[in-house]
Amino acid sequence: MLTYAVRRILQTIPILFIISVLLFFLVRSAPGGPLTSARRNPNVTKEQIEAIEEKLGLNDPLPVQYGRWIGDMFKGDLGESIKFHRPVNDMIAERIPNTLTLVGASFLLTLIVAIPIGMFSARKPYSLFDYVMTTITFIGQSIPVYWLGLGLIVIFYVTLKNPFTGIPFFPVGGMNTRGKEGELLDTLWHLVLPVTALSLGWIAWYSRFLRSSMMDVLHEDYVRTAKAKGASFNVVYYKHALQNAILPLVTLIALDLPSLFAGALFVETIFSWPGMGRLFWDAAKGRDYPILLGVVMITAVLIIFCNILADLAYGWLDPRVKYE
Amino acid sequence: MARVILRRFFKHKLAGIAIAVLALLVLASAFAFTTPYSPTDQEPTNSFQKTSMDHWFGTDELGRDVFTRILYGGRVSLTVGLFSTFLSIALGVLVGALSGYFGGWVDSVLMRITDAFLTFPTIFVLIILGAFLREQQVPWLKNSVLIVIIIIAALSWMWPARLVRGLFLVLREREFVTASRALGGNSSRIIIQHILPNCIGPILVSGTLQMASAIITESGLSYLGFGVQPPTPTWGSILATAQNQVFRAPWIAFYPGLMIFITVMAINYIGDGLRDAFDPYVVHTE
Numbered sequence: 001m002l003t004y005a006v007r008r009i010l011q012t013i014p015i016l017f018i019i020s021v022l023l024f025f026l027v028r029s030a031p032g033g034p035l036t037s038a039r040r041n042p043n044v045t046k047e048q049i050e051a052i053e054e055k056l057g058l059n060d061p062l063p064v065q066y067g068r069w070i071g072d073m074f075k076g077d078l079g080e081s082i083k084f085h086r087p088v089n090d091m092i093a094e095r096i097p098n099t100l101t102l103v104g105a106s107f108l109l110t111l112i113v114a115i116p117i118g119m120f121s122a123r124k125p126y127s128l129f130d131y132v133m134t135t136i137t138f139i140g141q142s143i144p145v146y147w148l149g150l151g152l153i154v155i156f157y158v159t160l161k162n163p164f165t166g167i168p169f170f171p172v173g174g175m176n177t178r179g180k181e182g183e184l185l186d187t188l189w190h191l192v193l194p195v196t197a198l199s200l201g202w203i204a205w206y207s208r209f210l211r212s213s214m215m216d217v218l219h220e221d222y223v224r225t226a227k228a229k230g231a232s233f234n235v236v237y238y239k240h241a242l243q244n245a246i247l248p249l250v251t252l253i254a255l256d257l258p259s260l261f262a263g264a265l266f267v268e269t270i271f272s273w274p275g276m277g278r279l280f281w282d283a284a285k286g287r288d289y290p291i292l293l294g295v296v297m298i299t300a301v302l303i304i305f306c307n308i309l310a311d312l313a314y315g316w317l318d319p320r321v322k323y324e
Numbered sequence: 325m326a327r328v329i330l331r332r333f334f335k336h337k338l339a340g341i342a343i344a345v346l347a348l349l350v351l352a353s354a355f356a357f358t359t360p361y362s363p364t365d366q367e368p369t370n371s372f373q374k375t376s377m378d379h380w381f382g383t384d385e386l387g388r389d390v391f392t393r394i395l396y397g398g399r400v401s402l403t404v405g406l407f408s409t410f411l412s413i414a415l416g417v418l419v420g421a422l423s424g425y426f427g428g429w430v431d432s433v434l435m436r437i438t439d440a441f442l443t444f445p446t447i448f449v450l451i452i453l454g455a456f457l458r459e460q461q462v463p464w465l466k467n468s469v470l471i472v473i474i475i476i477a478a479l480s481w482m483w484p485a486r487l488v489r490g491l492f493l494v495l496r497e498r499e500f501v502t503a504s505r506a507l508g509g510n511s512s513r514i515i516i517q518h519i520l521p522n523c524i525g526p527i528l529v530s531g532t533l534q535m536a537s538a539i540i541t542e543s544g545l546s547y548l549g550f551g552v553q554p555p556t557p558t559w560g561s562i563l564a565t566a567q568n569q570v571f572r573a574p575w576i577a578f579y580p581g582l583m584i585f586i587t588v589m590a591i592n593y594i595g596d597g598l599r600d601a602f603d604p605y606v607v608h609t610e
Contacts (some may be wrong), residue, residue, distance in 0.1 A: 024457050026453070026457070038363045142585055142587065150563065150581065158570060261447070262447035263419055300444065
């Protein structure tokens, strides 16, 4: 199992290498570049710009620049932001917990809501509950996350207000009210709308998946065997069937991780949530390429790591799987 | 055969309705020029009109008619959705067919590449591509609609590829393939004439999924400012300006999102109908 994990990690190195080369050359071969605004500024002399270019090494041939960047990255140094003159490492490290809070909370909500829906829908398929849920999940799957986020802002921030105080029901923007930094309750309050926006589509997707997975499993031989041995319906349903139906969910979640981060990027942008997505969006507007490349690489590493974790978890949950 | 499939498809009532809705959307955006307004000409004295007989969806901050802009935006969304789906399905079928049919090292190499693309944090790469491709000194890259079509296809062919590979792995062992090979059929003939026709159903279904997600991605990219560029109106960019005006004119945010939602929903129902139509085990109970 350990050798399997090591081999998986080694396999990811060429992937990361290809990603990094492609992105680096694309980003660095674009004209304009990060010093465009400085060039337009009449107070900045040509000599100063050349000095900055020299200092940042922007005049070296691209392969040399790539070599230097990838070398620094192996040492764990993602470079310095062009706009903020701060190490990218620090800027990303500040943002990771915020993104993980958002994604983690949404994920938890998704599982808590989606598993019961899928379970009860499959228990009485084509019942009223099943029809209503199928329709709702179909709608939920088709709503784009950015529109949902915007809609939540319009409803719960712009339109509906507490009739006594005139304060909007839910706060929008950032993680905390000013002056209440680090207060857990305040952060949770700020999490309500972003998490709702991010979770709805996932709840729809996973509950549908679990419903069909559950219905497949109920036709399996071991379910019939359990029934034949006289196990009650509840035991068969919640013990034998559910355990096996949830299993494919682990693989699915691992495959969906990139999309989950994508959703987080939109939600962070809409709600000004200070996570990696928001950092990335701001950096993309300012063409701050060390941040862009840093965030992509970190996210790729994070996703690959979670994939390996999911593979290992699958092997642990399903004793039939053997690693060679 | 085709008639059987069509009859089964229209048994799924919602899929039939969805086809009608989608046809209406296509027609409406094709005939967008029949509205009395321009999608881009500004008329600042006429800004922030509410819904009225003159302006069905009101006007935006520059006095442009939102209804007209949404019709023109539909052209972009539907074009991008259709063409990027064609591209990604074509690429995916090619990779999946080669991988599944030949197996061995071809399969290993192609699937390794596919896996690499699957672990890509797609949206981040799309944003970088959207932001930087346009700035390269290549004339045809100035067309932002074309860029969006290509980059969405380039980052979404992996799902059809895996699907087609799986189908080929099963089908290549079937008797009719062995028979064709015994009769001297070469690989390209077996792949194109014998195996591929048996994959049409699942490929069409996955095409609908691709198209729905391509439309959501295009609008999302344009919403973030890295997709199709202004002044070309798209549902995503209308939504983005609406967000800036959310306090003055919250109603503007409603329409472009609703259009995305309706389109995606219609496409998803068509996919559902196709799935039922091609699945011989589905029994309609009505």
